[in-house]
């Protein structure tokens with residue numbers, strides 16, 4: 001239970017403010033997150049990590065000499081936006097290029113990937129690495145689908161130590177990839193976490209039972225077993241990881257391994273040590289030499305009662321990187337030479353540019369007023385359904401869909417209003433709303449709603465009076481854009497399952513000559529039916545995939561929110577005075 005908070009939607013921002021106030025010696029606030037207090041040495045590769053809040057010390061607590069140069073900090077359980085990642089990278093980089101490293105989650109992959117494209121386009125060499133250590137999240141043959149959990153630390157530490165040693169970006173990437181390939185984690189849990197403001201945990205485990213193979217976002221485990229003794233828990237963790245050795249490790253005997261026994265939020269340190277006592281014995285019996293083991297909280301999931309074990313199979317070149325000194329708020333090792341160069345904190349205004357508002361025609365400004373009304377209706381409907389969306393997302397996801405959609409739709413509405421006040425046409429207004437939504441919401445749906453609004457804006461433009469055909473072309477482009485970026489197809493149980501039927505029905509009705517409002521009405525009804533029908537689908541992508549069976553009977557949260565949104569937009573179109581016709 002998270003007991004101490006103010007406004008739940010402000011929890012992540014307020015926690016970050018307090019964290020920076022407590023750790024001024026090591027970190028400074030920069031737009032999008034935090035960077036080391038000391039400037040990166042000129043020419044050194046900057047390792048920028050990041051992810052959602054709720055996992056402390058991941059990710060901000062891992063910033064400091066010998067560890068990350070910066071961390072992009074997202075909302076609770078939601079990846080930071082591409083804009084945040086790019087801002088932190090710009091604040092941390094010093095001419096040697098940037099490695100963006102993060103856990104392998106859909107939202108993070110989308111946002112860090114987009115940030116890398118932007119940085120590269122601006123002349124900052126940039127690479128990305130998604131950590132995939134959690135053996136329970138996909139089969140060994142599909143390791144690229146695995147989630148990143150406590151193994152994040154092994155990979156971040158390797159990359160940062162390589163950067164600190166002055167190696168060029170390509171070498172830092174090679175070593176970080178090698179570390180990722182040789183890191184495996186596995187976890188168990190006794191109870192799920194409760195998000196700030198929520199009145200129930202994301203999952204529960206019956207008394208006397210434990211969940212096996214859990215994630216770090218309140219994703220429930222894949223199986224249940226009776227609660228073991230500490231020694232039996234250690235046996236399960238060790239035997240699972242010894243049962244899946246990475247390529248190049250034929251037998252554990254004679255190997256050297258970094259070890260992380262990670263508490264997920266409410267398992268006490270003494271309990272961890274009791275478990276570690278047996279982990280150490282079992283590894284010794286198997287002939288594994290442990291190197292600099294870590295026992296403590298390195299990646300958490302709020303107050304989840306759980307434990308994970310990570311083995312980092314070392315090589316001659318990886319071991320010195322694992323054992324190199326570091327000095328971060330939540331991770332200290334050896335002695336780090338005092339940093340000499342200090343950097344001034346950057347105010348948000350230093351990096352935020354006011355987006356341009358090009359000249360627009362009067363008909364386009366009239367359409368912009370309708371678009372603003374639609375965005376207001378979206379915000380209202382999402383606010384009214386936020387809790388329900390969170391509940392649906394919690395069945396097989398991480399329960400944050402309502403929070404993210406709320407932050408995104410509020411920000412889009414504010415940005416649209418400001419754009420209209422500055423004379424924006426429909427296209428520019430939607431572009432500003434798109435960027436604000438993606439930036440403020442983060443997460444998978446934030447990135448995808450950014451794509452949807454941007455595609456619509458591009459189709460409407462700032463000169464013509466948009467007609468039903470232009471709107472339908474924009475919706476088709478939005479569906480294409482979402483599928484291109486997210487790589488989901490219909491049937492995967494995502495928002496695509498509502499968006500595609502919506503786009504198809506709209507285009508068909510418009511093709512038959514229906515006016516926009518009537519065509520939109522028909523299409524919104526199709527989206528609603530399609531969203532409901534996702535209850536019968538098994539998820540094939542993303543966080544819900546490992547919990548496919550659990551999600552049967554519950555619709556996809558993103559499809560439901562999309563259906564709600566298009567229905568609300570219909571209300572705004574119906575209320576608008578001059579309706580565009582085909």
Ligand SMILES: Nc1ncnc2c1ncn2[C@@H]1O[C@H](COP(=O)(O)OP(=O)(O)O)[C@@H](O)[C@H]1O
Nearest residue numbers: 107401404443444445486488494495557558559
């Ligand atoms: N690859 C994808 N393509 C399209 N939509 C996706 C994809 N992955 C997830 N989604 C949608 O995003 C929704 C989850 O959004 P949200 O909870 O905000 O993001 P996150 O899972 O990053 O926390 C899902 O219900 C699904 O509709």
Ligand SMILES: O=C(COP(=O)(O)O)[C@@H](O)CO
Nearest residue numbers: 051052077079103105107443
């Ligand atoms: O908390 C996280 C959620 O990622 P999403 O894919 O946006 O849900 C993640 O950043 C942890 O690494």
